Amino acid sequence: MESGLYVALSGQIALERRLDTIARNMANVGTAGYRADEVSFEAVIAGMRDPVAFASAGETFILRQPGALTQTGNPLDVAVDGDAWLGIATPAGTAYTRDGRMRITPAGELQTLNGYPVLDVGNAPILLDPNGGEVKIARDGMITQDGQQVGAIGLFRIEPAAGLARYENAAVIPDIAAAPVLDFTANGIAQGFVEGSNVDPIRELTKLIMVSRTFEATATAIADTESSLKDGIRTLGGRS
Incomplete structure (x- = not known):
């Protein structure tokens, strides 16, 4: 009888993690380049005389599907076309993002809007001329000003098997080193576009209703189990 109580409790713990991911996803619906969180669940078989399947707390992972592109016309906005990432230098090391909104500092450094240097394919910061005229960025990341090549934005591919740790909102840090993209047939940069979040708000609201x-239901199951335990104790104790 007690096993039913523990199974319901394990289910509530798993559901709480799912609620946390839904809340985080909904809070970042409008975050450029954001990748939604999802939770995978498994059953845990307890080593009892009669095996009991408990719900595990689940593992959180980041969905990699791309978000929709929005044309801005801003020459310092770029979106990644394909399965690649932009490299940025952060206090935690190199991180990777799909948020391609950039700015040029007075010193000429190309940075994200959060102030992190954008990296070239060799993981070096990119320096431009703040007074060098219009910035043009080709599909392969090559940057030109006044018809002169002045740098190139690096694109990096993260292995599908790599685990991703989130850095701030839109950036990630993989546990397997990312590799530079050298073939721009399947991957490239689109200037004047911004990629949105890949969160589907309708899907998240549907999940919220189901989880709630x-x-x-599990709370009701716990209450029923506790009531049955109390009835059993009264019966065994000779009380009516």
């Missing part, structure tokens, strides 16, 4: 109802 399931949480209520």
